[in-house]
Amino acid sequence: MSAALAASGPSLYWYLTRSTGAVALLLLTVAIALGVLDVARWSTPRWPRFVVDSLHRNVSLLAMVFLVLHILTSVLDSFAPISLVDAFIPFTGAYRPFWLGLGAVSFDLLLAVTATSLLRRHMGFARWRAVHWLTYASWPIALLHGFGTGSDVKSGWLLALSIASMAVVVAAILARVLRGWPANLGRRGAAIGGAAAFSLFVLLWLPSGPLGSEWARRSGTPPSLLPAHHSSTASSGARR
Numbered sequence: 001m002s003a004a005l006a007a008s009g010p011s012l013y014w015y016l017t018r019s020t021g022a023v024a025l026l027l028l029t030v031a032i033a034l035g036v037l038d039v040a041r042w043s044t045p046r047w048p049r050f051v052v053d054s055l056h057r058n059v060s061l062l063a064m065v066f067l068v069l070h071i072l073t074s075v076l077d078s079f080a081p082i083s084l085v086d087a088f089i090p091f092t093g094a095y096r097p098f099w100l101g102l103g104a105v106s107f108d109l110l111l112a113v114t115a116t117s118l119l120r121r122h123m124g125f126a127r128w129r130a131v132h133w134l135t136y137a138s139w140p141i142a143l144l145h146g147f148g149t150g151s152d153v154k155s156g157w158l159l160a161l162s163i164a165s166m167a168v169v170v171a172a173i174l175a176r177v178l179r180g181w182p183a184n185l186g187r188r189g190a191a192i193g194g195a196a197a198f199s200l201f202v203l204l205w206l207p208s209g210p211l212g213s214e215w216a217r218r219s220g221t222p223p224s225l226l227p228a229h230h231s232s233t234a235s236s237g238a239r240r
């Protein structure tokens with residue numbers, strides 16, 4: 001399989017990196033929404049609680065599988081200098097270090113969440129839950145990584161998928177915060193403020209950031225890979 005992929009050129013890995021990244025983001029979004037429904041003990045006769053609960057767990061694990069594929073294909077793609085270390089240790093790589101580093105931070109947080117969920121029975125509920133809250137941090141960090149590193153934000157479909165996912169996550173956070181209102185008002189207010197500030201930041205930053213001109217250079221692409229120096233981009237598609 002690997003030999004066949006390599007023989008057909010790096011662009012196949014590039015397509016796989018982009019598609020697995022988009023699917024991973026979508027699955028993480030669904031996992032968060034299902035997690036909130038699970039905590040709220042939401043159920044209907046057609047969707048009993050155990051179904052919501054097991055869907056939440058299985059969708060989360062599937063997201064991790066797609067993330068591993070996303071990382072492996074980005075490392076195997078010879079277009080950009082990305083190593084396996086870059087997937088775990090943030091901000092040290094040669095390719096768009098800050099934006100790729102955000103992906104590594106998000107992945108590290110999700111590894112901690114997954115490991116503690118698998119070991120949940122061996123650790124106290126309070127400790128497990130404290131780590132589980134990191135999911136809410138990992139999602140916006142992953143979204144910024146996708147915008148900053150990916151090739152597709154300008155092509156519309158990724159932008160639409162990302163904005164729709166953001167709407168779902170903000171709605172899930174609102175639903176979570178309103179449940180049990182007004183206990184712990186400070187924490188709930190901080191969650192609403194954080195979600196609103198992040199959404200506003202994304203909407204204001206996108207036009208001058210990834211949707212603006214020369215994002216490839218400004219985001220830290222090595223000069224040798226920029227179109228002016230790299231006239232053979234045809235083999236790997238129109239990379240920005």
Ligand code: HEM
Nearest residue numbers: 018021022025074087103104106107142146149150151152
């Ligand atoms: C929670 C973790 C992560 C999520 C949800 C995620 C998701 C995404 C998304 C949605 C994109 C945009 C794809 C596109 O433009 O079509 C992307 C791009 C990319 N990601 Fe990740 N990612 C994560 C972590 C990582 C890590 C740890 C690496 C490091 C090896 C990585 C490597 C890349 C690369 C190289 C691209 C650019 C692909 C291109 O050229 O378009 N990602 N990611």
